[in-house]
Amino acid sequence: xxxxxxxxxxxxxxxxxxxxxxxxxxxxxxxxxxxxxxxxxxxxxxxxxxxxxxxxxxxxxxxxxxxxxxxxxxxxxxxxxxxxxxxxxxxxxxxxxxxxxxxxxxxxxxx
Amino acid sequence: xxxxxxxxxxxxxxxxxxxxxxxxxxxxxxxxxxxxxxxxxxxxxxxxxxxxxxxxxxxxxxxxxxxxxxxxxxxxxxxxxxxxxxxxxxxxxxxxxxxxxxxxxxxxxxxxxxxxxxxxxxxxxxxxxxxxxxxxxxxxxxxxxxxxxxxxxxxxxxxxxxxxxxxx
Numbered sequence: 061x062x063x064x065x066x067x068x069x070x071x072x073x074x075x076x077x078x079x080x081x082x083x084x085x086x087x088x089x090x091x092x093x094x095x096x097x098x099x100x101x102x103x104x105x106x107x108x109x110x111x112x113x114x115x116x117x118x119x120x121x122x123x124x125x126x127x128x129x130x131x132x133x134x135x136x137x138x139x140x141x142x143x144x145x146x147x148x149x150x151x152x153x154x155x156x157x158x159x160x161x162x163x164x165x166x167x168x169x170x171x
Numbered sequence: 172x173x174x175x176x177x178x179x180x181x182x183x184x185x186x187x188x189x190x191x192x193x194x195x196x197x198x199x200x201x202x203x204x205x206x207x208x209x210x211x212x213x214x215x216x217x218x219x220x221x222x223x224x225x226x227x228x229x230x231x232x233x234x235x236x237x238x239x240x241x242x243x244x245x246x247x248x249x250x251x252x253x254x255x256x257x258x259x260x261x262x263x264x265x266x267x268x269x270x271x272x273x274x275x276x277x278x279x280x281x282x283x284x285x286x287x288x289x290x291x292x293x294x295x296x297x298x299x300x301x302x303x304x305x306x307x308x309x310x311x312x313x314x315x316x317x318x319x320x321x322x323x324x325x326x327x328x329x330x331x332x333x334x335x336x337x338x339x
Contacts, residue, residue, distance in 0.1 A: 095174035107274035158240035
């Protein structure tokens with residue numbers, strides 16, 4: 061996704077990436093980054109929590125319009141309101157993805 | 172406050188992401204200046220949560236991904252800004268889609284953006300936003316050669332001045 065942002069930016073369109081892995085977006089050289097400490101699948105916040113979603117979107121707009129230099133990163137200071145263990149379990153698919161299944165099978169066949 | 176980029180990631184996945192540096196050939200800065208006031212700018216959104224419209228779009232091809240786990244569907248969908256949650260489906264094998272189906276705004280806040288446009292915070296919202304599916308083969312060749320130029324053209328056709336991208 062950070063690389064996709066680069067390609068669109070290179071086509072002349074300003075971009076900002078709102079991401080739960082801002083350190084990775086920095087490494088991949090995204091032009092503007094907003095970091096959120098939210099579970100995967102929840103870039104803008106909790107379902108039906110319009111206030112949290114609005115804080116995220118407004119920060120994205122501020123960084124989009126106000127960043128002065130390539131690589132600008134601003135993190136959103138909002139804590140996920142669900143205990144970590146529960147949130148960690150909740151975002152993951154009920155069935156492992158094909159690539160995870162493949163990795164697990166490879167590991168099992170090695171052991 | 173600095174976000175912990177790996178807080179929700181399984182520990183065994185971390186080396187797949189951390190310390191890998193830039194994508195090959197993508198190290199140099201790229202920069203398109205944002206020149207308008209937000210209040211006069213039209214904004215487009217992109218999600219990679221695998222959102223599509225039940226009634227009118229084909230699903231992202233998860234059958235092929237099941238058969239070929241290193242591959243992910245590189246195509247994209249145009250999502251009208253007036254789309255209602257009940258018209259949305261999700262094809263993404265790497266996340267639990269329950270919260271997304273309950274409230275797609277957590278990935279694609281198009282109704283919130285429309286509110287901000289009505290309030291004058293932004294000048295407007297694109298009539299059609301963008302959806303992709305974020306699990307892709309490592310080389311990203313189809314995204315680079317086809318999807319990215321198509322999305323850039325779409326954003327321009329929408330008269331949008333900028334794009335907010337949110338990975339799932």
